[in-house]
Structure formats: structure tokens, C-alpha cells
Amino acid sequence: MNKIILPLALLALLGAAPALAADGKALYAAKGCAACHGVDGARPIAGSPVLAGQNAVYLLRQMTEIADGTRSSAPVKVMKPVIEKTNPDERKALADWLATQKLGEAVAGDAAKAGIVGDAAKAAAGAELFEDNGCIGCHGADGAKPLADYPILAGQRRDYLATQIKAIRDEIRSTRRARLMVANVRQFKDVQVEQLAEFLSQSKRR
Ligand code: HEC
Ligand code: HEC
Known part of the structure; x- marks a missing residue:
């Protein structure tokens, strides 16, 4: 039984x-x-x-x-x-x-609430760095269309983006996949990381 x-x-x-x-x-x-x-x-x-x-x-x-x-x-x-x-x-x-969830205007809204105005010159410098350092090959134009299992960067929070680029650069976030891009970010000073983060946070997530 x-x-x-x-x-x-x-x-x-x-x-x-x-x-x-x-x-x-x-x-x-x-x-x-x-x-x-x-x-x-x-x-x-x-x-x-x-x-x-x-x-x-x-x-x-x-x-x-x-x-x-x-x-x-x-x-x-x-x-x-x-x-x-x-x-x-x-x-x-x-x-x-x-x-499947929509980002909408959430990040832009949060920046506005925090009184942070998007810095156009910083974003333009970031766009140039993004194009000149091989980022598009894996993350797509404007960080919006990555390879199959890679992250979308467009529309991400600026502070989070900067933390991650630094953590990957300094091999603190050192997973097998994160190590694939160390060579692309190793040369960046913090100022350039902030420019990249500014550009990507303002890019549109499609
Ligand atoms: C060879 C492919 C490749 C290149 C080139 C590359 N990345 Fe990445 N990137 C990845 C992968 C893969 C991950 C996710 C790592 C993981 O799974 O932990 C990642 C993660 C990131 C993250 C963290 C995203 C998150 O949501 O946590 C940022 C920010 C980033 N990349 C920015 C850049 C920038 C800026 C460049 C150019 C300077 C660049 N990447 C070049 C493959 C690449
Ligand atoms: C106490 C705050 C907190 C809670 C609760 C939390 N998270 Fe997180 N989560 C974080 C932080 C902070 C990070 C990124 C930290 C870093 O690496 O800089 C993160 C990162 C992530 C990431 C990686 C995103 C990326 O782009 O790489 C995923 C996915 C995630 N969380 C999903 C979840 C899910 C699902 C839950 C609920 C089961 C959850 N989190 C609960 C704080 C939280």
C-alpha cells in the first residue's frame, strides 16, 4: 500500500x-x-x-x-x-x-528626481570611447543589441554601469564571461569610465 x-x-x-x-x-x-x-x-x-x-x-x-x-x-x-x-x-x-517588462522612463525619471541633469559633453565623449574600443562587437550599437547571452547596457543606471566597468577592469567581478572584456576596459581611467556610463545610461533600450 x-x-x-x-x-x-x-x-x-x-x-x-x-x-x-x-x-x-x-x-x-x-x-x-x-x-x-x-x-x-x-x-x-x-x-x-x-x-x-x-x-x-x-x-x-x-x-x-x-x-x-x-x-x-x-x-x-x-x-x-x-x-x-x-x-x-x-x-x-x-x-x-x-x-518581458518595460523600462519606460524609469531611469530618466530617477535621474530627474535626484536632480542629476544628463551631461551632453560627457555622453558624447563616452559614445566615442564606446565606438573606438570594441564594445559594439559584443554589446551592439549604443549597447542596445548584444550578442545572444550578453547584457543590454542601454538605459541602465549610470552609477551601476560605472561600478561594473571598474569592477570588471580591476578583475573584482571576474567571472569567466566578464574576463572576456578585461582587455577592452583595462586602459580606462575612472574619468573615462564615467563618460561611458553617462553615454550608456542615456542610450535608448529598444
Ligand atoms: C568580447 C565581448 C565583450 C566586449 C568586447 C565588451 N564586453 Fe562588456 N560584457 C561582456 C560580457 C560577456 C558581459 C557579462 C559578463 C558576465 O556574464 O558576468 C559584459 C558585461 C558588461 C557590463 C556589465 C553589465 C551588467 O548589467 O552588469 C558593462 C557595463 C560592460 N560590459 C561594458 C562594456 C564596455 C564599455 C565595453 C567596451 C569598452 C565592453 N563592455 C566590451 C562582453 C564584452
Ligand atoms: C537588498 C537589495 C537587493 C535585493 C533584495 C535583490 N537584489 Fe538583485 N541586485 C542588487 C544589487 C546591489 C545588485 C548589483 C550589485 C553589483 O554588482 O554592483 C544586484 C544585481 C542583480 C542582478 C544582476 C543584474 C545585472 O545586470 O548583472 C540580477 C539578475 C538580480 N539582481 C536579480 C534579483 C532578483 C530576481 C531578486 C529577488 C529574488 C533580487 N535581485 C533581490 C540588490 C538586490
């Missing part, structure tokens, strides 16, 4: 899990992601990235690498305890749902 009941109970469990995991929106709310990444991943607080409209494969890889400690630069430590409490199916559902 037990032999029959046990498989049935297991089946019931397995049947229930995917239904919950499929709902990225519900998971995003239940896991408390919005506290840092904002409504629909589109209105992050300072230091946290926009997730709305980002490449799903890239998002999933980051969640996995943050959870297992492969990506372990200092700022990401605040979300490790949160993402550790998700399983692979839940992460996939979160990534798929976030990738």
Missing part, C-alpha cells in the same frame, strides 16, 4: 512546484526583489541595476552566479541571501518574466 501512496504523494509535489515557479511576477513580489530593483525591475534604488527588458539568459546566469558566489563583488553581497532562497526553476521564471 505504501508503495503506491508514496509515488502519488511525490507526483502531487512535483505537479505543484512548476505551477508556482512559472509565475515570475508572483515570485518577484514574494521574494522581495522590488525593495532594491523597484516595480517590475524598472525602478531600482541607487546602486542596484535595472532588470526590466534585460536579456533573459544573461539574467538567469547572473542570478545563478550571485547565488553560488561566482560573482561576489562587494555590492552584490546584499542580495546573496535573497537569491540563495530561490531554486533554479524559480530563477528561470524570474528571468523570463523580467525580460
Whole structure:
């Protein structure tokens, strides 16, 4: 008798899990992601990235690498305890749902709220650096059309972009894929990193 009941109970469990995991929106709310990444991943607080409209494969890889400690630069430590409490199916559902969300005017709105006016000269210098240093080959024109599982940079928060370029340059964020671009950013001084971040944060996410 037990032999029959046990498989049935297991089946019931397995049947229930995917239904919950499929709902990225519900998971995003239940896991408390919005506290840092904002409504629909589109209105992050300072230091946290926009997730709305980002490449799903890239998002999933980051969640996995943050959870297992492969990506372990200092700022990401605040979300490790949160993402550790998700399983692979839940992460996939979160990534798929976030990738379909719209960024809208969220970042521009946040900059306006913070009283930061976009600096046109800085952005123009950044655009030139972006074109002259091979970034387009992997991230696409204006950082908006990356290779299959690489990140979209257009419309990302400026402070987050600058932190990442520095962390990759200094080999602090030193995952296997991040190392692919170290040679492209190694020569940049912080001033140039800020110019790149200014340009990319003003670029349109398509
Ligand atoms: C306490 C704040 C906080 C919470 C809660 C949080 N995150 Fe994060 N998250 C961050 C910060 C900060 C970073 C980036 C840190 C860095 O590397 O500079 C980040 C990075 C990420 C990245 C990588 C994005 C990229 O462009 O590389 C993903 C994906 C992500 N978070 C998803 C989530 C999901 C999904 C949840 C909920 C399960 C969540 N986060 C909860 C703060 C948070
Ligand atoms: C050879 C391909 C390649 C080139 C060239 C390249 N990148 Fe990257 N870049 C990547 C990959 C892959 C990642 C994601 C790494 C990971 O998965 O951890 C990345 C990540 C980033 C990130 C972090 C994005 C995020 O959401 O956290 C920024 C910012 C960035 N690149 C800027 C640049 C700039 C600026 C240049 C040119 C100076 C450049 N990249 C050149 C492949 C490249």
C-alpha cells in the first residue's frame, strides 16, 4: 500500500512546484526583489541595476552566479541571501518574466528626481570611447543589441554601469564571461569610465 501512496504523494509535489515557479511576477513580489530593483525591475534604488527588458539568459546566469558566489563583488553581497532562497526553476521564471517588462522612463525619471541633469559633453565623449574600443562587437550599437547571452547596457543606471566597468577592469567581478572584456576596459581611467556610463545610461533600450 505504501508503495503506491508514496509515488502519488511525490507526483502531487512535483505537479505543484512548476505551477508556482512559472509565475515570475508572483515570485518577484514574494521574494522581495522590488525593495532594491523597484516595480517590475524598472525602478531600482541607487546602486542596484535595472532588470526590466534585460536579456533573459544573461539574467538567469547572473542570478545563478550571485547565488553560488561566482560573482561576489562587494555590492552584490546584499542580495546573496535573497537569491540563495530561490531554486533554479524559480530563477528561470524570474528571468523570463523580467525580460518581458518595460523600462519606460524609469531611469530618466530617477535621474530627474535626484536632480542629476544628463551631461551632453560627457555622453558624447563616452559614445566615442564606446565606438573606438570594441564594445559594439559584443554589446551592439549604443549597447542596445548584444550578442545572444550578453547584457543590454542601454538605459541602465549610470552609477551601476560605472561600478561594473571598474569592477570588471580591476578583475573584482571576474567571472569567466566578464574576463572576456578585461582587455577592452583595462586602459580606462575612472574619468573615462564615467563618460561611458553617462553615454550608456542615456542610450535608448529598444
Ligand atoms: C537588498 C537589495 C537587493 C535585493 C533584495 C535583490 N537584489 Fe538583485 N541586485 C542588487 C544589487 C546591489 C545588485 C548589483 C550589485 C553589483 O554588482 O554592483 C544586484 C544585481 C542583480 C542582478 C544582476 C543584474 C545585472 O545586470 O548583472 C540580477 C539578475 C538580480 N539582481 C536579480 C534579483 C532578483 C530576481 C531578486 C529577488 C529574488 C533580487 N535581485 C533581490 C540588490 C538586490
Ligand atoms: C568580447 C565581448 C565583450 C566586449 C568586447 C565588451 N564586453 Fe562588456 N560584457 C561582456 C560580457 C560577456 C558581459 C557579462 C559578463 C558576465 O556574464 O558576468 C559584459 C558585461 C558588461 C557590463 C556589465 C553589465 C551588467 O548589467 O552588469 C558593462 C557595463 C560592460 N560590459 C561594458 C562594456 C564596455 C564599455 C565595453 C567596451 C569598452 C565592453 N563592455 C566590451 C562582453 C564584452
